[in-house]
Structures are given as C-alpha cells and as structure tokens.
Amino acid sequence: MTIRPLEGLKVLELAWVVAGPRVGRALADYGATVVRVDTAARTDPARVVGPFPDGAVDYAHSALWDNCNAGKLGLALDLTRPEARQVVLDLARWADVVTESYASGQLDKWGLAYGALSAVNPGLIMLSSCLMGQDGPLSRTAGFGNVGAAASGFQVQVGREGAEPIGPAGPYTDFVAPRFSLVLLLAALDHRRRTGEGMYIDAAQAEAGIQFLAPQIADNAATGRVAEAMGDRDAHFAPHGVFACAGHEAWLAVAATSDAQWTALARLVGGEALAADPRLKTLAGRKAHEDEVEAAVAAWARGVPAPAAEAALQALGVPAHVAATSQDFCADPQIAARGHLILQPEPRGGVAVVEASRFRLSATPARLDRSAPAIGRDTAEILRDFAGYDEATIAALAEAGVLR
C-alpha cells in the first residue's frame, strides 16, 4: 500500500471554472478527500467549452471539466438557496480546507465568508481566489480569461512586432494562478501543522500572473522601458521563430541558441556559403540581418514536412519542435513514455482522458481514485458520512430542491 502525502486531508471546494478546481485536482492526486460542489442551477463554464467526445457538445463529458475535477467527490448543492448555507457550514466543520473562486463579495452575500466558516471551525484554512483579490479599487472586476490576461499585463505581450497585440490564447492567469495558490496552501497547511492556526488566504489571480512578468516590472522601474510584443523574436537568439513547413498548417519552432548552432543550421538550410557568411557569425550580426536569416530558414522549411525538418535539426543539435496540435501531442512518444495521458473508465460507458500530475514523485506517485463527478454523483454519501446527516434530513433537502 503506497503512502499518500495528503491522506486524510479534507477539502471542501466551492471553486469553479479552472483556477480554483486545478488546485483541488492536485490535492486529490496526492490523497486528499476533495468534495467538489457543483449545481445544475448554474453550469460551470468548464463543462461548456470541451473538448468533447467526437466533438459533440455534451456538458456531461467536457475534457476540461474532467481534467480539472478527476479524483474528486461530487456534491450537488444550489448555494443560492437559503437551506444550502447550513449544509456548507456543516461541511466546513468537517473540512481542513475550503477553497472558493467566486467574485469578491459573493460568499458574504450567502453568509458564507471566512468569518462564518471559521466560527464553526477555527482551524480552517480558507483559500479565496478571484481575479483581482477581495479588496482594492478593482476588486469587483468581472470577466473571463481575456480580462485576467489584460489586467495582469499579458495582453500586450502577444502579437506581431508593431501590430495591435492579440493577447494570449485562453485565460492565461487561470494557468498561472493555481501554481501559486497550491504552493501557498501547502505552506499554510504546514504552518497549521506546527502552530494549530487556521487562516484566510486572499489570492488574486492577477497578482500570481504578474509574478511571471517580474523582470519586466523591475525593468520598467529601473529604466522606464515598457516591454512589448515582438512576434516570435527574442533579444538573446537569432534566428528564433516559427516557420511554415510543407503541407497545410504545419509549423516548426526553431531557435539557434549559440553561434555553433547557427553554423550547423545555416549549412543545412543554405549550404557552405551561408554557414561561412562572416556577417552572420555572431548574434549581433544575425540580429542586424534578422530578416535575411529568417528568410533563409523559411525558404528551406517550406519544402520539408514538419516532422522531417524537426528530425534534421535535432540531428544537428539545433532546438526545433513542431508547434504541436493536440494530434501531435497525443501521439508524442515522450508524452506516452511519461504516462501523461490517463484513461479513466466512465461509469456510464466510454472513457475519459485526463492529464497526469504536473510533478512526478518517485516514492509517492499521484493516483486517481475516481473519475470527475457528474453533478451530485456522491451527494448522499457526502451528506451522510461527512456532514453526519440522517436519511430523513437528506431526503428533506432533496425534496426542497436544494440538492440540485
């Protein structure tokens, strides 16, 4: 029997969409009991965007939902109903950790802010994770991922040089914030282990995102410079770009990270003449003639299928990788060797596919005990075993339409 790092840790998750639930997923991977609250009264956007089996929109089988919520237990509870408040309080009494990601002020409206929860459980650790934090002039900022990316400085970092920026694809702070929340939550658990102290954590997704721009913040303060998008170029390397290969929509990322790599790359794409061109021997020279350098790579790439181009460059020790589609990613032998894609049988037939933990522990590996829950899959067991309700109480709540 493998020891699991978080065995016995009890988590009530009132979070939704991505940034909050990804934290709970990591806790479940390593043995925590995570109760995910969900409701038919308000569809989680993670159920709406897919991907879906065979591309057929089906809110019960969104891979994003599965990936965020595998390993958790599912409780159906409509928090807008007054009766739901007592259920949350009773589960907060049971829990070590409560997480939530509603807009700032929302839980308070339901009488479920930290003060109410810690009154029934003083040792509770509560993690709130909204876009801009619980206080401050912009705390009520609402929006989807594009708003988070803009509010944390990333919108202007993606675009062609000199053109209007397009911003990152997807809700970028949703990808960054869970890492910071998880580290802080684990540190808080260790602090509680040593001191017995519960606490409230007011995490702002934008503030996590800004950690990934720390050098640019320092640069602005020190020099006044404002970092802007520069296509796929990089101040430290040339060539450094993404090139169209033979065929339809096949792109190859290429970077020469040393002069020697350039010489090898140049010999392949332009022969001895290019490799020997004295103007291009140094990074400074290649930056001064960057259009010409990129044109040489582009002309070569255009005639070669992407996998062959990737192999030719890797054989020379030049960093290159196809810009992976999902098809490429799922067929990547490295992804297979790492066991990164996990197939989970679905109780109702078929399989769900989720990603493995983002960190691999040699002695106490992650494990998924169950698939992501359908709405309310485990409601009765949770209310009986964790909240201590008898059958009549559960039936009355169900009858009143609270457990939906």
Added chain:
Amino acid sequence: MATGFLSPYRVLDLSDERGLLAGRMLGQLGADVVQVEPTAGSPARRVGPFTDDPAPDNSLYWSAYASAKRGLALDIDAPAGRALLLRLAAKADFLIESETPGVMARRGLAFSDLAQVNPRLIHVSITAFGSDGPKALWAQSELTLWAAGGALLPARDGDGPPLRISVPQGWLHAAADGASGALMAHFARLRTGLGQHVDISAQTSIAEATLSTVLAEAIGDPRGRPPPPGTPAPIRGSSSWLSLDGRVEMALGMGAIGGASTNALFAWMRESGESDPRFDAWDWLGVLAQIQAGTLTPDDLDEVRAVIRRFFARRPTAELVREALRRRILLTEIQTARTLTESQHFTGRGLFATVHEASGPRLLPHAWAKAPGAFAPLTPAPGIGQHSAEVLGEWLDLDALEVAALAAERVIA
C-alpha cells in the same frame, strides 16, 4: 526571528534560469534558500532584460528570480567543491536543480548519491522533457518547448505564424510546478521520514496553458487537428479597444458568455444618447440564435463594433473602468509594465516590494496573496558569493580561516 510559513526549512538551489523561480517561491514564503552558482557567476546573470548600468551584475531576470535567496558561489565540479556540496546537502531539506538529465549523475550528485548523505532530502529536477523518455536529451529552447507543450499553436493573428508570449514563460510554469512538487513530497516525508525525487517536465507543465485542448485528439474532438483548407475563419473581432488615453479589453459578449455585459454596455450608451437606434432593440443574451438563423450578419456586427469604438474613443480609461465596475460590464484596462507599477489597486494591496541591491533599488512583485504571516520580507538577489562565508558558517560551522582556505583554493568565491 525568521518569518514566513516555510521559515523552518533549508533549500539548496543549484538551478539556473530554467529553475530559479521554484526556490524563489519557497524563499518568498520564508524558507532559507541558498542559491548555489559557479564561482564565475550563474548563466542566469546573462539573461535579460538588463539595466542601462554597464555593471557586470545588471540582469533584471536575476534580480527578479534570485531575490528571496542568499548567494553561495561554489565550484561543484572541483572535488573539494563537490564534497562541500554534499555536506550542505546533508543539512538541507530540499535541493533544486535544472540540469540537463545526466549532468548531475556525471558529477556524482544524482538523487541516489544525495540520498546517501541525507535520506530525508527532497531532490527536485526541473528539465525540458522530464528526466527520462525518448526526448529527454533533445535540443531545446523555451520557444521549442512552448511548441512541444501545445501552447504555441493556438495564438494566431490571422494566417500568420503562431505567436509566443514575448516574455519567455515556459520555464516559469515548470519551476512553479517544481515548488508545488517539493512541498507535496514534504508532506510524504512527514509520514515516511524519507525524501524522494521530484521530476518536472517543462513540456507537460506548459500543456497546462492550453485549457485542456491538448486532450481533444484523445477523445476524437476534431478541434485536435487544424481545420481543413478553406474553412472560413470564426467570427472574431479584436477584444481590445482604444480609449481616449489608452486601451481597454472587452470581448463582445453574446449569449451565456457575456451577453448580459453587452446589454449593460448598450444601456449605458442609450443613457448617454450615443447608441445607434438600429441596435437599441437587440438582446445580446439571445443574439447567438439570430446569428445562427442568419438574421444577423457579420457586417451588422462590424457596425456594432464601430459604434462601440466611437463611444470608447471619446472616454478616458478611468471612466470606462469605473462604469464597467458599476454596471458589471466585463471590461478592464489593458495593463503594461508601467501601468501595473503605478496601479493603485496592486500597490494598495501590497503586491510590490522594493529591495536594494548594491547597484540600486529594484521594484518587484512579491506577495501574490494577502495572507497574514505567510510571506517573509523580500530580500534582494545576491551578488556572486555575497553570502558564502555566512552560509558556510551557519550551515556547516566553518570558521573564517576555513572559509579563507576554500577561497584561496578557488573552491568558493
């Protein structure tokens, strides 16, 4: 008195620019993080951006991600240096490194070697593709890893090439996962008394930044492959707009995804007498059905956008943001490095800290949450060998004479 939730713990951080952030995060939370670098200086000191000051230590990348650490310059490739590193490892709770797979083993510093001197040690490896597998030794750069993780392809401006984030991000995702993995292994150690190896693959860390679209092919969603040639582009106008004095972000919401926000915007435009009567009766919650039925065309939407563009262009950003907050319009200011540092919101919440390096002050984001007692005060990134004597004294009880001897042999700087 040490402060911060992780103040009881010691971290030996051997990473370079690929892994610096992991130790920084633990250091921000109060761990005693000793950044070990070659006596000639870490390669991360040569990563930009740089200050205008032509001093040797002018990397702001280093300033940012080596902050919250102390500095020890140590030649671990010299036998005496390796021996010293093993003595330090015996005293550490965590060791973080970001070498290409195999490099630590060739130095005699693989996990198994380290476990011999300290079975409780947690060893975090942050690598491009993970410690094993067919691509473990592939040539890589941040751009090619971003491509391998599936995060590059979706960012497109028309039919141009996929666009990366111009501030390199890939290794930061991996290093942040390294910090999580370290603490998860710490909870295992509380039960077993033993350390273990934590193995991070930047490729799979980066895949987090795809919103799970990397899974499409595995379940047969056709979005896993490029659309066939000739597929018309989806209706997608820009979501950024010019204000009178800057730029704001607002997707033109429709249906369940933001339709109420667009209704609120049009209500404001009507109140201001600046709407267009053609659009007054539209209900943006139901507009998707009209588009599907063909009663609304892309040309109509272009005209709507033109009306909104005029409305925004007449108003300063501050007014747009204020009304958006009041009216629940999903709009925000497009922040830059400059506006972030000037932001009353973030400065008021205590996000930024100023630290003082030998060459001058550095403004850095620090506490990413409000959590009383969690974060230690931020300390500046170290100069080369700045804390060598101090650390060897505290961790190993070496006295000044012993330190001087090591320095004379060029084992430390």
